[in-house]
Amino acid sequence: DQQVKQNSPSLSVQEGRISILNCDYTNSMFDYFLWYKKYPAEGPTFLISISSIKDKNEDGRFTVFLNKSAKHLSLHIVPSQPGDSAVYFCAASYQGAQKLVFGQGTRLTINP
Amino acid sequence: KAGVTQTPRYLIKTRGQQVTLSCSPISGHRSVSWYQQTPGQGLQFLFEYFSETQRNKGNFPGRFSGRQFSNSRSEMNVSTLELGDSALYLCASSSRQGPSYGYTFGSGTRLTVV
Numbered sequence: 001d002q003q004v005k006q007n008s009p010s011l012s013v014q015e016g017r018i019s020i021l022n023c024d025y026t027n028s029m030f031d032y033f034l035w036y037k038k039y040p041a042e043g044p045t046f047l048i049s050i051s052s053i054k055d056k057n058e059d060g061r062f063t064v065f066l067n068k069s070a071k072h073l074s075l076h077i078v079p080s081q082p083g084d085s086a087v088y089f090c091a092a093s094y095q096g097a098q099k100l101v102f103g104q105g106t107r108l109t110i111n112p
Numbered sequence: 113k114a115g116v117t118q119t120p121r122y123l124i125k126t127r128g129q130q131v132t133l134s135c136s137p138i139s140g141h142r143s144v145s146w147y148q149q150t151p152g153q154g155l156q157f158l159f160e161y162f163s164e165t166q167r168n169k170g171n172f173p174g175r176f177s178g179r180q181f182s183n184s185r186s187e188m189n190v191s192t193l194e195l196g197d198s199a200l201y202l203c204a205s206s207s208r209q210g211p212s213y214g215y216t217f218g219s220g221t222r223l224t225v226v
Binding site for chain 2: 036041042043044045046089091097098099100101102103104105
């Protein structure tokens with residue numbers, strides 16, 4: 001039962017353009033969402049998060065949007081840079097849970 | 113300050129053996145969680161410890177166990193290894209209980225079972 005889904009295994013974007021990574025979830029109890037970035041041979045690095053009481057959170061080049069009615073969130077990276085090439089994981093949790101439920105990840109490649 | 117340290121980085125074991133992986137959290141962090149990453153299943157939660165107590169456990173067989181010591185260091189053990197246990201095992205620590213307070217992950221231990 002995949003409660004968090006990232007339907008695009010890979011995404012290729014030109015440097016300087018916008019990268020949009022998508023994530024869908026099925027569990028209505030989720031109230032906290034996070035995005036992590038992972039390079040090969042390293043652990044995931046926290047990027048940005050959003051609580052279910054908000055619909056947008058921004059941090060520099062990174063913005064996360066949450067659409068609760070559609071159970072959908074997205075990560076926008078503007079402008080995309082070569083160093084952004086990595087695997088991006090969407091994760092979700094809910095109040096009282098001591099765990100994250102991760103999506104399968106999307107491999108983002110930024111082309112010069 | 114030092115990050116989350118996992119040892120060893122790489123490990124090769126034979127089917128049927130057992131293995132112990134170690135995780136040293138960031139100083140002052142009392143919550144330690146373990147995740148398994150495989151190509152087919154992605155990142156899956158194994159368990160979380162807070163102040164030496166297991167607070168939550170994922171859907172893994174009893175061959176997977178763990179513990180946390182008084183200094184917050186944690187170990188996980190896998191007994192009777194199977195080929196399917198080959199994975200990257202990640203440890204994450206947090207200053208407080210629960211992922212909304214921010215998890216910092218280690219670089220992982222790559223376990224290969226042959």
